[in-house]
Amino acid sequence: MPEPDPAGGPGVLAEARALLGAVLHGHGVAVRITEVEAYAGPLDPASHAFTRTPRSDIMYGPPLRLYVYRSYGLHHCANVVTGAEGEGEAVLLRAGEVVEGLELAVRRRGTEDPVRLARGPGNLCSALGLTLADLGADLTGARPPRLVRGRPPSPAAVLSGPRVGVSRAADRPWRFWLAGEPTVSAYRRSPRAAP
DNA sequence: CCAAGGATCTGCT
DNA sequence: GCAGATCCTTGGC
Secondary structure (H helix, E strand, O other), rough: OOOOOOOOHHHHHHHHHHHHOEEEEEEEEEEEEEEEHHHHHHHOOOOOOOOOOOOOHHHHOOOOEEEEEEOOOOOOEEEEEEOOOOEEEEEEEEEEEEEEEEHHHHHHOOOOOOOOOOOHHHHHHHEEEEEHHHOEEOOOOOOOOOEEEOOOHHHHHEEEEEEOOOOOOOOOOOEEEEOOOOOOOOOOOOOOOOO
């Protein structure tokens, strides 16, 4: 059950912070999450759940399920649904550090640079082997994909800023990452975002 | 039905 | 810094 963000705002902001440091076990590879973005459903013009459609329906379902979508035809991006049923809140997993299955991740990604293996939401899915076949997966089950939470990071260890590449609500600082992590992806503002 | 527009990534200039 | 790949979802007509 989500609680209000300490700083005020939707509960998904606190959920996003709390996912930092958690380990997502994919197919033969596991990643420690270092960067995420919060998407606040109907309150958030940048969210796929801003309008409820067949695609975004999964985000309105029960929490701790995986929302996977295809981006630019080539890549997959993965979100953890965090809101209670009907809220439409989810957290995009943007980057992580491979902590298991290094060889397989290297093979899937075609690079040996550990920093690049799971940097960026598309690359993170690629490293973990996540596809649309994982859409709706229960992350609390015994089989992967599976989410293992650790201690939430201290507020001082978390930095925040605007979300990458969104054309609407481009100034909301709803991207969160662990300070000092080399795996965190670079910020890029959408060319379509208002100046 | 059709056109537009991506919560991206890579590689080249 | 910028364009291209590539295809699905959405919304307007």
